[in-house]
Amino acid sequence: MNSICLHQRVVSGLAALLFVASANLVAAPKQLTVKYDLLQQGVTIGSVKDQLTVTGNKYQIDSLAEGKGIYKLMGERTLSSQGDVAQNTLRPAHFESRQSKHPDKALISDFDWGKKVLNMQVKGEQETEKLEKGTQDLLSILYCWMWQPPKGKQVKLLINNGKKLSPHTFVVSEEKTPLETEAGTFNVIKLEDSEGEKTLYLARDKGYLPVKLVVQDDGKRMEQVITSITGQ
Template sequence: MHLLRLHRLLAACLAAALLVATSGLAAAPKQLSLKYDLLQQGVTFASVKDQLTVTGNKYQIDSLAEGKGIYKLMGERTLSSQGDVADNSLRPAHFESRQSKHADKALISDFDWGKKVLKMQVKGEQQSEKLSKGTQDLLSVLYCWMWQPPKGKQVKLAVANGKKLSPHTFVVTEETTPLQTEAGTFNVIKLTDSDGEKTLYLAKDKGYLPVKLVVMDDGKRMEQVITSITGQ
């Protein structure tokens, strides 16, 4: 699978919590670095590195996906999100998606919360959609739950993926068997998308950090598994 497509798919699937601790900025880390392996049918072919920085009431998130071995030929994929920390949530202001091999396919989104309009630059063309309260982008959706934890047995959220706004609904259940990863062993809860093709595992003992994601696509099993956690 093309790295660009897979990384977008994996990121879009994480429409639930990344680090659900307690509400309030004081409980959230100021610096956080995460590393993941990407696997297809059990074989590692790429890695993802995410970096979150919070300064005052501003946040910056950067993500880098790059292939391993022969998959390095596909180039790198970068995502970035920046905005405000307001009302116990992340409020995106600017989002970018870029791929080193395809500079002409850059996706750029600007969030105009005053006018409630999402302005998107898709391959050089301008598009717009109406913003709804709580809308996140592909990166902020991974981290916004540190300030505003999900409630109940379902999570509903709109996500701007750079091309359009998409609604997501996740069913939350608890796993009884701990999950073992390179980064450690975790007690997890499981969030399953309404389409039944995506499952996200969150570590309860690590502030509901996402430690594993499973995606079934065209009969193939894709996984994103945590390998390293550092931060403060």
């Protein structure tokens, strides 16, 4: 599996997450640059760089995934999400997923909250679905935790992956052993999907930033692990 596909699976895995508790908006970040390593079977095959900017009640997130070594030949994948910071969470207005080697496969979504309609452009074709409160996209879902940290034992949500809306259920638990990474050691909360294929680790001592994701796919172990954090 190449690094670009891995990034898509990783982000899709992270997409199975949302919020159930409120947090103080003042404590949420204004500007962050977060870098991750992408690993398959313990071997680094790529990297991800995410940039988050919040100005007033507007947010912008941009993500770039690149392969390393032979995986670099597969090109880059970019994700972008922009919208509002509303009711102590992120409310997306526009989402895009693009791959440099396949520009014709772009996924573009517009969230019409007034009409409660999700408009999607899927490989040039138009699709629509009913938009429900709390819906996130593949990128906003990574960072909405920093406004509303997870609480309780279970999270249910809808996520737009660019092609459709999908329901997800995750079990929330607290890890007793700190997670050691290149970016530091973190006390984490674990979110595991009901099928046991994806597990996300959020750093409680870093504003519930996602610091690691493990995906089990066809007998292979894939990971996205944080390497650095800058900003405020």
